[in-house]
Amino acid sequence: MYISELGRRANASPKAIRLYESLGLLGQVGRKGSYRIYSEQNVQQVQLIRQVQALGFRLADMGPLLHSGAGAPDWDQLVALLEARRVALRAEVARLQQLDSKLGEACAELRACLAAPVAPTLADCIDRPLDSAPGDKLHTS
Structure with missing residues (x-):
């Protein structure tokens, strides 16, 4: 799915999603040419990021939490x-x-x-x- 679909499903703006990606919070995002291709896992990751933010945490606090060795939170x-x-x-x-x-x-x-x-x-x-x-x-x- 493209960024607009991810944003719609996870209730996040494309700008926020790009920020999450630039901070490494979404792991490795696939590409198709110059377009980012997102997965169901990315929808869950963005939803989790937004939930943790709503609890008062900063994005900088989330990196180690969202990616263990297995790629899961x-x-x-x-x-x-x-x-x-x-x-x-x-x-x-x-x-x-x-x-x-x-x-x-x-x-x-x-x-x-x-x-x-x-x-x-x-x-x-x-x-x-x-x-x-x-x-x-x-x-x-």
Whole structure:
């Protein structure tokens, strides 16, 4: 099949397919004169590349994964890479949850300070550390 058919079946642009080929992600692609001739295996390869990209991986990460010695994807290595990405993602989620909590605390402290009976200046509210006692001033540096 030609590149337009591969693109249609794998939902990829010809430009993307040429990039995958230039990076060696499709292995050896046959030619008929100046035309590239693609196989069913190439359809599966492009679909896999697009799925892995959708999971947040870069094309540069995929080369060794997509071609083991047998010409098929290295499924064990792909699973290991996915698991490593999940571990990193969980750590990032935990970091973001901590940040969200601190932002919520800062907002609550600022609201409380600004709602005080004596109208404070913003400077009165931002001079205390976030983890200080409620009567202390919020510190921004």
